[in-house]
Amino acid sequence: MRELFEAVADGEVSPAEAEARLTGYASTDAGRFDAGRESRSGVPEAVLADGKTTAEITTLAEAALTTTGRAIVTRIGPEQAAAVTAEGVTDDGSVTDEYHDRARVLTLHAEGFERPDLDATVAVVTGGTADRAVAGEATVVLREMGADVTRIDDVGVAHLGRVLDELDAIRAADVAVVAAGREGALPTVVAGLVDTPVVGVPVASGYGHAGDGEAALSGLLQSCTALSVVNVDAGFTAGVQAGLIARTVSAARRESTE
Template sequence: MRDILDAVASGDLSPAEAEARLVGYATTDAGRFDAARERRRGIPEAVLAEGKTPAEVASMAETALETTGRALITRADDAHVAAVTDGLPADATVDHDERARTLVVHAPDFDPPTIDATVAVVTAGTSDAAAAGEAAALAHAVGATVERVDDVGVAHLGRIVDHLDTLRAADVAVVAAGREGALPTVVAGLVDTPVIGLPVSAGYGHGGEGESALASMLQSCTVLSTVNIDDGFTAGAQAGLIARAIAGARDG
């Protein structure tokens, strides 16, 4: 502790960094940032922009960069993105996925993690791309290689069959689908890869807004896990954890 206090006194360590090292989180006006989450859980802390002002998101992103070397922001609109990027150092690395509404910022000296595992992120249709993109961002943040397989819904089974080699080679798959949500069940019946179903709020009328897709995945007759509607964050994080465990087994 004395070393940390001395570093703060000398200016080598900011108060936020010191707090994060001592208690595992840093306190800001916008809330507490869990700087120790990746070390504790294997998943980096993310800032949910939805419901926060642009200034609050920018403050949290600054603290994330200061304490962990990167900021991972989800559900960000244009105002959030502008507020975060306006205050960044010129040599920071920025990856903004407008459709997925994710914003990933790396400090210049940040060394991204890498693991020897692949996550396939699959969409039934283009309408599923936003939730799938969020899942891909999380899996990539954990360090997995991400393979995208897009627009392979069950309206033409030949489309998914054409990508079976890719899916079978992956260590885990996230499969996003709206409407009746059949694609994850089909994929899970064709591969020995763990499959995570991601229901998407695409669809209309009775059972629309993802409700039929969620119910279908929960009632799947093939073995798969299912997250909540549009919850790309949890799907990607869970896929990343499975990928890390597989990579650890390989290394062992």
């Protein structure tokens, strides 16, 4: 601990980073950033932009970069993402940023940051184009967790041949995230055709009664085939669940080769 205090005094470690090492979180005016989440649970912490001002998001992103070398901001629109980076987070050139437009996710990486590298593949599958935003959120978090991602889009069950044409690719993955709106049939069909874990994501797309994702959620919860189900539009959660499975698969593979 004395070495840490001396490093703070010498300017080698920031007070926020020191706090994060001691407590597992960094305190800011915008809230506490859970800097220890990834080391504690394997899940990278993210900042949800919904309900936060640009200044608050920027403050939390800076805390994330200082304490973990990376910031993931979800559910953020393009204008607010541009405003966050314009606030000075990337001014000195040591931070790279990427805005994932369809997924509405902003990722920032400090110089020298290296993502984990998992020996595992996740298939991210969508029923239709309307599902791509949710699937994109899952894809970003999976890649940040170090998994290889195979995207398979627009294979909804209205034409079952589309998913059958991609079945080999889905079966080759270690785990699948399957996003679908309307009645949510695709994840249940896929789960009946593969021997890998399936995480179903109901999407809020459809007409009229229960078209806000309620029908898809109910269909997945009542699935005759075995699969896991997350909340409506919960792409981040689906990505995390699949990422944790991929992490376990990767660890087992590497242990078997040692």
